[in-house]
Amino acid sequence: MKRKATSVEILAGKDEVIRILEDSPQFITNWPYVVKVSTRDGLVAEILLPRFLFKFGDTYRFSVMKDDTSYIYDGTGKRSHLIVTVTLKEWQTHTMADIELSYKGRGEFLLGKPLEVLLKGIGNGLKSLSEAPKQAPVPAISSHVADEVDFADPMSVANFLVKSRMVHSGLHVVQKGGLLNLVLELRENLKDDVLYVSGITQDGSKSFKLLLRKSQILALEYRSDNEIKVVKVEDDASARQALEFVSRIEGAYMVNAWVPVGGV
Template sequence: MKRKQTSVDVHAPKSAVESILKDPAQFITNWPYVVRVKGKKPIIAEIMLPRFVFKFKDTYSFEFHEDYNSFIYDGTGRKSVLIVSITLREWQKATAVNVELSYSGRREFLLGKPLEILTNGIAKSLKELAESFGVHHLSEKTEEAIVEVDFSDPMSVANFLAKAKMVHSGLHVIGEGKLFDVLHELMEKAGSEVLYVSGITSDGAKGFKVLVRGSQILAVEIRDEGIQTIKVIDEMSAREAIELLSKVSGAYMLNAWVPAGGV
């Protein structure tokens, strides 16, 4: 079994670090090399480890365990086993985090460097997520990117995503008129006032995109036998956006982003 280990000091309370670790689907989504995450019990994650002459890919079913100060993500794949163990120790002004990754399976002796990068990337991701948790400041450029998002203008969306990070990916069954409850739940989990969510059905026939700030809808796109986009600029366009979103229902794969650095 191949093992890699790293440590990092996170300048955030232990409670903030724990809040990230206790949402394994959201946390795993932010690991490097993770290309797809779905489900919650179990969490299914597809991970692709690059190498010089090949790319090794496996799909893992993760079980999550925790005790007083340890968090374990136990992944079983078709070709390998991947276990990530994270332990915490709280200091006066920071939380010391130790990440240990254990890997066994096909080509394990050839994957030393990618596994090291994965271990370091998990630690870096946790540090960034925890240190941005509950922060309430945006740069002027990020503020501008938020205001300018218009789904009829792909460049404005790309400009926002360049300053954002994904915080959630998973399948949701949305009841009629219940999308706003889902958005509120995602916003609370992300600890962010600004949230960008895209959703698509399994057959790709329907989809939507929405950018919200607090209780305010900023932009909407609905794809269902055609595409409708709304940039909210006044009360009338706000009503139209709410009406469109109220019609979204069914099973959707949702991905959510927040501005990098928090809000």
């Protein structure tokens, strides 16, 4: 049996840390050396520990036990056994998490270093997940901010961006008529009502801007080689027009998404 222990200071309340520990598949996904996590048939994670030229891989079936202050992730693999224990102590300004890792089985005398890295990674992962800002915007503010945006007035967009937070940025291939599917995907992890999505092809020849409240399009700007079109949705006719332009958008775009955060 090989044991390693460490403790990390987390600048967040105990409830925050518990929220992360409760979501064990998500938590385990953020460990180092974890190759695959599956929840289809219980919680199963494949972990590949490298040492010299060898790779000690095993598939662990995890069971999670908890009491008031500690969480135990007990993983049984085919050739080894891995137990991670997280014990929390709450202080006024921070939470201390004592993490202990024990490993028994194949290669346990070789794996000192990788286990240490695994342990440190678990600690850092828990720290950064817990300290990440919560997504709890005030709907009243964000709705109000969206009303001020008018794509015909570029300065209103610039001001909107100041009061926003970038939630996504990446290259996407948009299928013809598939932009709204992409928007749905972006929405999945967001609680905000208002979403501003903009996209531009890498050479800058085509672009679009889209302002949404829930699934409703508020405004759209569509730019291609030979036309620029701004639609502000006010009635059925303009809504239809906006949808028509949305369905025309196709190709590889750098897509950025923002949500309002209120503020000044």
